[in-house]
Amino acid sequence: MTHDDGHLIQATLRGDSQAYGKLVQKYQDRLLTALVHVCSSRHEAEDALQDAFVQAYLKLSSFAGGSAFYTWLYRIAFNTAISRRRRRRDESSVEQNRELTGEEPEDDGEGVDENLLRQERAVQVQRALGKLSDEHRAILVLREVDGCDYDHIADILELPVGTVRSRLHRARLHLKEELSAILQAEGSEDGYG
Structure with missing residues (x-):
């Protein structure tokens, strides 16, 4: 765990919600990129990520620091995404996937x-x-x-x-x-x- 993460975690546990907001900002893009591939939908990945951050906030006092905070957060996010995916087993078509991800090809x-x-x-x-x-x-x-x-x-x-x-x-x-x-x-x- 980085010193910065430890400081922000302690501040959050003392009731500083802005400190948790900084942790969210620090890791949300990286987690979202991974979750899009797990969920096959940007919208579903965003929902899973939001749920994961809420769960992490509620469980923050149980974070023991035995691993990096990001590793702990990643585990929560992946478990959340997989749980959501299991609940929504229906497969989407390629066209629906494009609509849901909202990603269009870039001209390179x-x-x-x-x-x-x-x-x-x-x-x-x-x-x-x-x-x-x-x-x-x-x-x-x-x-x-x-x-x-x-x-x-x-x-x-x-x-x-x-x-x-x-x-x-x-x-x-x-x-x-x-x-x-x-x-x-x-x-x-x-x-x-």
Whole structure:
């Protein structure tokens, strides 16, 4: 835990709500980016993040400081997102996903074909992620999207490092299978398969 986080936590516990607001500002963007990939919807991720910050505030006195505050907060946010996802099992279509995330492609100087291909691949990966179990999805997002190392993932998910490694391996295999199935289905729809 950073000294700054510790100071803000203590101030919050003494009743300084502005101190907690600073913690929220410090971590909200980073957490939201990860949760969008877990929830497959920016709106759902924002709701999960808000719930997680409320839960963290209510549980703040139980934070023992054994791990970084961000790790503790991340665990709450992921558990919240997964719980919400389990309650809302319905799958959304690609078009609905675009509507919900509100994200439009940015012009980065690439040709139209390259940009469209990259967007299509991103949608395919997102669809494949959506078909994975919550455990596999969470571990892939932590490793591949947020760039967490194995020890950090183990702390967040409260798992032994060996379990993280094996679960990540299985998650990658399942993602590959789902992507293959999506590509095959799209190929047959286009008359190429």
